[in-house]
Amino acid sequence: MSPPLRILGIETSCDETAASVILRDSDGKGHILGDVVLSQLEEHSAYGGVVPEIAARAHVEALDTLIEEALLRAGVTLSDIDAIAATSGPGLIGGLIVGLMTGKAIARATGKPLYAVNHLEGHALTARLTDGLSFPYLMLLVSGGHTQLILVKGVGEYERWGTTIDDALGEAFDKTAKLLGLPYPGGPAVERAALAGNPERFDFPRPLVGDARLDFSFSGLKTAVRQAAQSLEPVTDEDIADICASFQRAISRTLKDRVGRGLKRFKAEHAGVARPALVVAGGVAANQVLRSTLQTLCAQFGFEFIAPPLSLCTDNAAMIAWAGAERLAAGMAADGLDVAPRSRWPLDAQAQALLGSGKRGAKA
Amino acid sequence: MIVLAIDTSGSGCSAAVYDSETAVVLGRSGADLGKGHAERLMEFVDEALVLAGRALPDIDRIAVTVGPGSFTGIRVGVATARGLALALGKPAVGVSTLAALAEGLRASAPGKPVLVAIDAKRDEVYLQAFDAAGVATGEPEALSVEAACERYSGFDGVIGGSGAHLVAADMQPKPPELIDVAFVAALGAAADPASAKPRPLYLRGPDAKPQAGFAIARA
Numbered sequence: 001m002s003p004p005l006r007i008l009g010i011e012t013s014c015d016e017t018a019a020s021v022i023l024r025d026s027d028g029k030g031h032i033l034g035d036v037v038l039s040q041l042e043e044h045s046a047y048g049g050v051v052p053e054i055a056a057r058a059h060v061e062a063l064d065t066l067i068e069e070a071l072l073r074a075g076v077t078l079s080d081i082d083a084i085a086a087t088s089g090p091g092l093i094g095g096l097i098v099g100l101m102t103g104k105a106i107a108r109a110t111g112k113p114l115y116a117v118n119h120l121e122g123h124a125l126t127a128r129l130t131d132g133l134s135f136p137y138l139m140l141l142v143s144g145g146h147t148q149l150i151l152v153k154g155v156g157e158y159e160r161w162g163t164t165i166d167d168a169l170g171e172a173f174d175k176t177a178k179l180l181g182l183p184y185p186g187g188p189a190v191e192r193a194a195l196a197g198n199p200e201r202f203d204f205p206r207p208l209v210g211d212a213r214l215d216f217s218f219s220g221l222k223t224a225v226r227q228a229a230q231s232l233e234p235v236t237d238e239d240i241a242d243i244c245a246s247f248q249r250a251i252s253r254t255l256k257d258r259v260g261r262g263l264k265r266f267k268a269e270h271a272g273v274a275r276p277a278l279v280v281a282g283g284v285a286a287n288q289v290l291r292s293t294l295q296t297l298c299a300q301f302g303f304e305f306i307a308p309p310l311s312l313c314t315d316n317a318a319m320i321a322w323a324g325a326e327r328l329a330a331g332m333a334a335d336g337l338d339v340a341p342r343s344r345w346p347l348d349a350q351a352q353a354l355l356g357s358g359k360r361g362a363k364a
Numbered sequence: 365m366i367v368l369a370i371d372t373s374g375s376g377c378s379a380a381v382y383d384s385e386t387a388v389v390l391g392r393s394g395a396d397l398g399k400g401h402a403e404r405l406m407e408f409v410d411e412a413l414v415l416a417g418r419a420l421p422d423i424d425r426i427a428v429t430v431g432p433g434s435f436t437g438i439r440v441g442v443a444t445a446r447g448l449a450l451a452l453g454k455p456a457v458g459v460s461t462l463a464a465l466a467e468g469l470r471a472s473a474p475g476k477p478v479l480v481a482i483d484a485k486r487d488e489v490y491l492q493a494f495d496a497a498g499v500a501t502g503e504p505e506a507l508s509v510e511a512a513c514e515r516y517s518g519f520d521g522v523i524g525g526s527g528a529h530l531v532a533a534d535m536q537p538k539p540p541e542l543i544d545v546a547f548v549a550a551l552g553a554a555a556d557p558a559s560a561k562p563r564p565l566y567l568r569g570p571d572a573k574p575q576a577g578f579a580i581a582r583a
Contacts, residue, residue, distance in 0.1 A: 046574040053435065053570035060439045060564060064446040078451055094436060097402050098443045104406055105447025109420055181579035226580075234583040337406040 002026060002329050005082045006033070006074075008106070009321025010067065012059045012099030013091025013119045014145065015040040015050045019066040020317035021074035021081070022129070024325040030129035032318045034074030036066045037311070041185065048178045050144075056094025063102050070317070078110050083334065085324025088116035089342030091145070096341035104337045113334030115324035120347040122319035123281040124152045129322040130308040133277055138266050138303075140259055140294070143282030143314075144170030144185070147216045149262045150347065152279075155326045160348035161262055162214030169251065170284045172218040176225050176247055180240050190244045191287050197238075197245030202228050204250035209257040214265070216258055221250055252293040259294065263301040277304040285313045365424045366390075368409065368448070369549035372401040372441035373433030373461050376542035379408040381416035381423070382549030389546045391415030396542060401440045423454060427552020429543055430458035431565040432482060432490040432504065438564045445562055457555040458562030459548045462492040462504050462525075467547035469524040470498055477501070477521030481512065481531045483540070489527035490567050493519070506567040 004025050011018040020035040040058045044050050071077060086103030089096055100116065107114035123141050127133040136153045138161075147169045149162040167175070170187060177186025182193060204224045207217035225247055232239050259278070266276060278298050284290060285307055298305035312319060328334075365384040371377070371394075378394025393411035397404060413419060428445035431438040442458070449456035462480045469478040475496050482490040489512050492504040507515070509530045516523075516531055523532045526540035 047572055048574075051570060051572040054572060056435070056439060057564070057566070057570060060443055060446075063443070064450045064561070067450060094439065097436060098439050101402055101405070101440055101443040102447035102450075105444045106451045108406055108409070109448050109451030179580055181582060229580040234581040236583045239583075338403045340400075340403045 002028070005325050005328055006076060006080055007321040007325045007328070008067065008070070008078070008081045008084050009317035009319070009324060010063070010084070010086040010099045010103050011119070011122070011315055011317040011320045012063060012095040013087045013089070014095065014315055015044055015055050016315040017059045017062045017066055018315065018317035019063070019070040020321050021070050021076060022318055022321040022325060024322070024329060028329065029132060030322055030325070033076065034070040034072070035316065035318045036070045036073065037316055038062050038066055045184045048184050049174060050092070052092045052094050055092055056098060059095045059098040063098060067102070078106065081110070081112060083113045083115055083324055083328050085115040085117045085320050087119045087122065087320050088339060089118060089345035091119055091343065093341055093343040096343065100339070100341045108337055113328070114337060114339070115327050116335040116339040117320045117323045118345055118347055119320070120146065120148070121158070122323045124150055124158060124347065125155070125323050125326055126281060126308050126312050126319045127277070127279040127306050128326070129319065130312060131306055133279065133306065136270055136273065137277040137279055138262060139279045139281060141282045142169045142280070142284035142290070144168060144174060146282065147218070149214055149259065151266070155330045156332060158347045160346065161265070162216060162258060164216040164218060166217050166219035167222060169216070169218060170282065172222055172251070173284065175222050176244070179226055179229060180235070180243065187284055187287060190247065191289070193241050194244035194248050194289070197241030197243070199245040199249035201242040202246035204246055206250050206254045206257070209254055214258055214262050216254070221247070248289045252289055255290060256293055256297055260297055260301070263297065263303055267301065275304060276302065277306050279306045281308065281313050283314045286310050365553055366418060366422050367425050367427050367549045367553045368412070368423045369427040369545045369552055370405070370409070370441050370445055371429045371543045371545045371548050372405060372437045373429040373431055374437060374540060374543060377401040377404055377408060378545040379405070379412040380545040380549050381412045381418055382546065382553065384550070384553035387550065389549065390418065392545060394545065401437055405440060405444060420452060423452060425454055425552060425557060426456040427459050427548050427555070428456060428562050429461050429464060429548055430562050431461060432484070432506070432567045433461050435564070435566060438566070442562050442564055449561070455557035456562050457552050457557055457559070458565070459551045459555065460492070460504055460565055461543055462490065463500070463551055464543050464547045465525055465541070466492070466494045466498060467551065468541070468544055469522050470494070470496070473522040479516055479519050479521060479523045479531070480525040481523060481527035482525045483527035483530060484568070489530055491527070491531070504565060504567060
């Protein structure tokens with residue numbers, strides 16, 4: 001038993017401006033009291049991807065109003081809040097600064113503690129907010145910025161089992177869509193086009209399939225898609241549908257191999273877990289082909305497949321607030337108001353950098 | 365009225381607590397940081413409050429520089445000011461860096477109109493002219509150096525700012541001066557709090573071009 005906690009969450013790491021108020025009750029159960037997300041999709045669509053400066057500009061214009069709205073919907077005022085949780089990385093630095101500074105200002109003015117939350121931790125703990133899942137479990141995060149398989153052992157205890165060595169999966173969808181002249185974001189567009197396509201027409205590569213390590217790679221697939229499209233140029237609607245369907249099949253087969261190995265490893269290392277579970281998070285989790293692949297895989301290995309509602313799979317502030325609540329409930333110290341935003345911040349500090357380890361540190 | 369003023373728009377990072385009734389800065393703190401404004405700002409706010417012998421609930425208004433200046437720096441200040449305003453239930457107002465620099469120029473040359481020109485790089489200047497009373501005689505704008513020289517070749521007054529030498533050929537280049545946060549506070553005290561919340565004044569687009577010609581040809 002612990003006292004009920006009300007947390008204000010702030011998320012501005014990419015192209016969604018979000019604020020949320022959640023309650024962690026004395027039994028440790030989570031309740032979303034107010035949740036607001038402002039997507040900047042339209043601002044970025046002409047560019048075929050997120051433009052960092054445009055995103056940062058939009059965050060600073062909207063965030064305080066969204067926080068007021070989240071408090072209003074939750075029926076609480078700042079004096080009812082026990083702590084503020086703001087995403088401080090990883091992500092686009094311009095947006096992170098807006099959310100973190102707003103969080104610091106509110107924490108300073110109210111005298112409440114500030115938790116500078118790792119965005120990936122928000123995704124990692126969401127299944128405990130939605131499904132009350134117990135540790136340990138496996139999480140597959142597949143979004144425009146990340147492709148990771150993470151063992152979630154406890155609050156603040158994560159082991160990264162696999163990550164992409166080049167593009168994120170969502171990025172591969174976006175780039176394929178862009179190449180084929182489909183709209184942004186690429187995920188839904190490619191999935192829609194694939195419905196009418198023949199997934200067997202192209203035999204696209206499945207990088208790292210058969211490899212013992214659990215990492216991902218999608219840049220070779222992207223090149224193969226481009227070469228296939230160029231060889232057919234000008235492409236017909238049928239070609240596009242076939243390319244999209246074959247692209248999804250390649251990804252589906254890749255995930256089956258990579259994640260399947262992860263499930264096997266989990267079973268071997270955590271044989272005592274009665275109810276093993278795979279949680280999926282990230283915008284790519286909306287893809288039905290991938291979802292059914294993962295569902296089949298989970299059934300095969302005796303795992304429960306947990307997919308939080310899409311609004312909690314994509315970027316949102318409820319998961320950030322929840323991560324703050326978990327940290328507070330676990331007695332973890334709040335952050336100082338001198339905490340810095342971090343564009344790079346691996347969830348698993350022990351994991352070796354597989355790409356982009358510059359002076360800002362390893363990519364997540 | 366007690367004003368908390370914040371400036372993070374350039375290489376300086378500073379805060380001041382100002383009493384508008386007596387026009388006295390009660391406490392101020394800051395440093396020429398170059399970078400790291402997001403980490404240090406709260407410390408300077410705290411120091412200014414301590415020196416002023418005040419606490420945040422004593423603050424009646426927050427004033428913040430909104431630019432033109434460093435895009436990221438401006439957002440550090442504006443996000444902080446709007447966050448404080450939300451949590452304290454007090455208004456926040458924006459002050460342009462051009463207006464704050466103009467106050468400094470007016471103080472050094474009383475009775476003369478002033479033109480503030482900030483070197484915006486890429487052969488551009490951000491500028492704005494003010495009359496001897498400090499009232500703006502034009503909008504803040506970004507102009508090419510050539511257009512600025514043409515427009516202000518016969519300017520009868522004081523020209524200052526990091527881009528002054530670009531507009532007035534007889535002036536020597538000077539390092540950018542730090543914004544005096546006391547002027548930010550005074551201008552903020554005089555601003556209309558009913559006007560919109562502080563919004564960044566970038567004077568320049570986000571520098572992104574729609575991608576075209578990348579896609580494969582369609583039949």
